[in-house]
Amino acid sequence: MNRALLHRLVTILVAGVVAGVLLAAVALPTALLLGLGFQSFVSPYGELPRQLLHPVSAQRSDLYASDGRTLITSFYTENRTDVPLAAIAPVMRQAIIAAEDIRFHSHNGVDVRGLIRALVANGTGGQTRQGASTLTMQYVRNVLGSDPTLTEEQRAAATEISNGRKIREMRYALALEREIDKDEILRRYLNIAYFGAGAYGIAAASKRYFSKPPAELTLAEAALLAGLVRSPNTDDPINGDADAARDRRGYVLQQMVTLGAITQEMADQAGGEPVTLRTSTDPNDCSAVAPAHRDWGYFCDWFQQWWNAQSAFGTTVEERQRALRRGGYRIVSSLDPGVQATTLQQVLSVYDHTNPRALPTAVVEPGTGRVVAMAVNRQYSLKENPAGQPNRPNTVNPLVAGGGTIEGYQAGSTFKLFTMLAALEAGLPLAKEIDSPSKTTTRWRISGTAASCGGYWCPANADPKWMNGKRTMWTGFGRSVNTYFVKLAEQVGVDRSVEMAERLGIVFRAASDARLAIDGAAEWGPFVLGVSATTPLDLANAYATVAAEGVYCVPLPVRSVTDSSGQPVPGTGPDCRRVLRADVARAATDAARCPVGDQSAYKRCDGGSAPDLFKTLARPVAGKTGTTDGTATEVVVAYTPQLAVASIAANPDDPGEPVKTRVQPKMVDAVARILAAALRDQPKLGFTPPSQAIALGTGAAGDARAGN
Structure with a gap:
């Protein structure tokens, strides 16, 4: 038996055994545990779903004027735009690791120490239960749970609360880390995680909460955003519990000290800052065109008519709309803002908005x-x-x-x-x-x-x-x-x-x-x-x-x-x-x-x-x-x-x-x-x-x- 195969078998065995121990202690009857564990051991180690290696995450499509800079509107079901790791502030990268997986750089996809810690903590009883999902495991769950190419049933199965799903996540995480490096996993995770308030991925979150690109996030801002991933629907400081968001920020800052990313003095200073938001929203669909340019809505509507007729985006109108709202397209339109402004001005010089007669041009x-x-x-x-x-x-x-x-x-x-x-x-x-x-x-x-x-x-x-x-x-x-x-x-x-x-x-x-x-x-x-x-x-x-x-x-x-x-x-x-x-x-x-x-x-x-x-x-x-x-x-x-x-x-x-x-x-x-x-x-x-x-x-x- 060659060394690579031996390593693979050992890794599977360790993951399966640890997962089995944890699951048995938490919820699973022994007989069922043995059945699931054995089945996971014999599953082919290298068979990763293609989505994990080549993810197709839902991304916002943006419609620009002809200058390529002026945004007319966006189309999305999930407000997300992928950015490279270099476009994300180092403190944000460090904050998410500290908040979600402090041993990210030392494990191979499954954190054995974290599993044991969760086992001990959860086995002692009490209301608070600890999880043991690494960033890589969370990434696996997010990809399979949001892939626009999968059916609703397949996406639901990827996020269901079950022991089988947990074992699959571990197995996939171990395999994934043999295929791509840590930085790439971190980049993908930051671009797919949900940060609350309708913001998917760090680019959308940075804009939603602070109206800035993720490269410009401060330490306090990064810690706040990293803290939201655990409970984005309840800790969201815009629509949820602002005090909980601040408390969670303090936890992240202390974890960053433990990680060695910042000093205690830096944590104290950032933790003492008030939670100051500068919120903004990305428009969604033609009805969300900026009020100052509401006249662009007619062009936007006609653009959608055109899009829905293009076979390049799918075989049916439903597929084409799904592509528009999840495909991450950058669309530079033919609408010239200057000519449009002049045309509207001249139209209104003939008839105002309240005249019974219209002057479409x-x-x-x-x-x-x-x-x-x-x-x-x-x-x-x-x-x-x-x-x-x-x-x-x-x-x-x-x-x-x-x-x-x-x-x-x-x-x-x-x-x-x-x-x-x-x-x-x-x-x-x-x-x-x-x-x-x-x-x-x-x-x-x-x-x-x-x-x-x-x-x-x-x-x-x-x-x-x-x-x-x-x-x-x-x-x-x-x-x-x-x-x-x-x-x-x-x-x-x-x-x-x-x-x-x-x-x-x-x-x-x-x-x-x-x-x-x-x-x-x-x-x-x-x-x-x-x-x-x-x-x-x-x-x-x-x-x-x-x-x-x-x-x-x-x-x-x-x-x-x-x-x-x-x-x-x-x-x-x-x-x-x-x-x-x-x-x-x-x-x-x-x-x-x-x-x-x-x-x-x-x-x-x-x-x-x-x-x-x-x-x-x-x-x-x-x-x-x-x-x-x-x-x-x-x-x-x-x-x-x-x-x-x-x-x-x-x-x-x-x-x-x-x-x-x-x-x-x-x-x-x-x-x-x-x-x-x-x-x-x-x-x-x-x-x-x-x-x-x-x-x-x-x-x-x-x-x-x-x-x-």
Whole structure:
């Protein structure tokens, strides 16, 4: 028999015998003791659960703003963040050893002297019973009792009060100390122990009680925290017995003297200090976003929607939420605090928080889909509202991104973009001229509306004197000529407009819209003028696709996601694909410069619905405005090569309510100021002109979905 095997057998025998003696003296009948003891002896010594060698402890995930420093909120079931041993003050390391396992550096995982001491003390009777768990044994119990990969039943078995569990702990502790060194065990223990008041691990505890990192703990603070581990739920000085916490601190200090870590003078001085706490709490979930930045809650909620849809974090929503709240991710979001602040400021310059009409606004980065800002004139709060006002002034409904009960808002003439793109893709040039009368009767049947002429849809221009006549895509889009785009859709097919909108990311959340998109798109004439509900986020991203010259990117709330080991999580970056030929997108942009007061590359703009936008921004810009019948909604969309903004004014509690006072001019100014502030330090980039073939029709435009 070799020496290693002999050593292993001897160690097992000693542990089993000592454990058996202790357990027999305390609680266990002799026959059962012999059975358990023998079974533990013959169990394979080297079979350690993988969790003990490679622990997966529940850790807090933190969501930061795009600067990587500003914390938006955290997500956790156990507030814990692992730190290296070097980031923990030496006095804290010494204090926990003195408090919980003074012979930590001299035993091999099981403290035989401690076992005998407990046996003698407990055998003499009395109410106080002594334990004999070493730091290593406690670590084993904590790991198996909190491992997020185990079932609730498995975790309960790891912490049950039973003799079998105690023997397993001893055996695992002996084996573990042959695999990893003392410093690593100490580090792991300090990062997994519970210190009360919801703080798991020394980093969370140091912040919870003293608002400082564990490297800065003083002797008195370290002794107090070390003393809490024994009875964290009762001795907690915040919610429990502060006197007991102080007394326990004194015990730890004396143990540190015994250990030789400090002098008696140091212990007396620290013990004489008052228990001075400087408490702080880590936010948990979107409802805990700091009050000064409560508007970030809408972005945070949408981030969770995105997370719950990512297969990188699990196969089900439940698994993905468990990963978020226990996985220790560091998430740098796409939310820019400066742009967000400006966006909220501009939104509130149009409507205050109490106005019945909301102004949800989204800012998106073309070419990545990253959402830079999401703001609305509402308080992100669960507080109750007055009767009949479910979304005013408080709400957590996704007014900007949509979802749940929020289907969106009609976007009016901004949807003309999709018909223009469909026509360009079909080979029609920007110079396509169509006679646009005040009113036109279409071939699409309609009923129950004022825009019906003999049962057929017959839309009209809002300002005939300014809009009527022969128009091109440049002047038709610039002056927002309804009859031009209705006739254009008749030529190319409205179903192609619907498909184009879906291709650029418009989601039909309203059930009636979804049905028409699937079964009635070819006859959905009013779609051309924006009767379908949408959201500012979808609309901004659709226009951002055109800004990115035909590259669509799925809306994205993050810049980076790293796991608890600091490794990037695959599949969490931009998800982009080409959905339009670049020349088609460039042509649409050339026409979209007209509504906002810019000039096309071919100098064909002649009037726009929002000319002041370019004057305020003073850089190349494209976009569109829109309104609906009765002005129930007012819309402004604008984009540069770097950013796209969409803002929709509507009453979310009554989306069909007509507006009393139009605010579109204010919205145009607000959108311009958002772009100006966000792009202040960025170069003034121009748009690439489209080819002559697609602009003027001087050649075949080709298949718009293929090539570049």
